Amino acid sequence: MRRGLVHALAWSLATGAAVTLSWWGVHTVLSGTVYDPPRALPLPAGSPADLVPAETAIGDPVTSSTRRPSTTPPAAAPPSPSSSAPKAAAPPSSRPAAPTTTPVPTTTAPAPGGSSVRSYPxxxxxxxxxxxxxxxELVSASxxxxxxxxxxxxxxxxRVTFTRDGREVSVFCLWHDSAPRVQIEERAV
Known part of the structure; x- marks a missing residue:
């Protein structure tokens, strides 16, 4: 009986040591794959309506990813003096259009350390x-x-590039020879 008890105790200790060693090895490997927790960004003071322009320079209304855009048409703005002259339509071209750079509207939230979070639609x-x-740093792209x-x-x-139906829109952020600057280019593919 005593011999059986010694064997059971030895088996229990060996099994416990093997389980502990296996758990420690798996834990060590998996802990290296965990991503850093997301960094909380400071929210600017003021109302949300002050932070986001009603319409972007491209003409698409700014909408939240959790809210559908309004189906009512926007109120017509009074015509500016430069828009009163009729514009001639450009003749069709058989070659792809050259890349165009769009003015970049931004939303700014000051962050610690001299950085700011800006959104580019x-x-x-x-x-x-x-x-x-x-x-x-790239915060998000959707x-x-x-x-x-x-x-x-x-x-x-x-560089973040969006593509669809032969169109390509690229948003570049460059800082190799100066402070960071953002450019948006659109071209036909």
Whole structure:
């Protein structure tokens, strides 16, 4: 009987040691794969209506990802003096259009350390960067409905490209020779 008890105790200790060693090994491997927790961004003071323009420069209304846009047509703005002259339509061209750079509307929220979070809307989607004094980080990028997205990151630039139906809209953030700057380019593919 005593011999059986010694064998049971030895088996229990060996099994406990094996389980502990296995758990420690798996825990060590899996703990290296966990992502850093998301960084909380400071919210600017003021009402949300003050932070986001009613319409972007491209003409699409700014909407939340959790709220549908209004189906009522926007109120007509009074015509500006430069828009009173009729404009001639451009003749059709058989070659693809050259890339165009769009003025970039932004929403700014000051952050600690001299950086600011800015959002850049485009036809293909919305890109948000955290712009510092000498570098930038991609905070988020979300394609518009029906668009596909690719992201490239390098030590001195970030590129987010939205594509759909032969159109390509690229949002570049460059800081290799100056403070971070953002450019939006659109071209036919």
């Amino acid at each position: 485009s036809d293909g989607g919305r890109v948000t960067f955290d712009l510092g004094e000498t570098s930038a 394609p518009a409905s029906g668009w596909q997205m690719q992201v490239w990151k390098q030590p001195t630039w970030i």
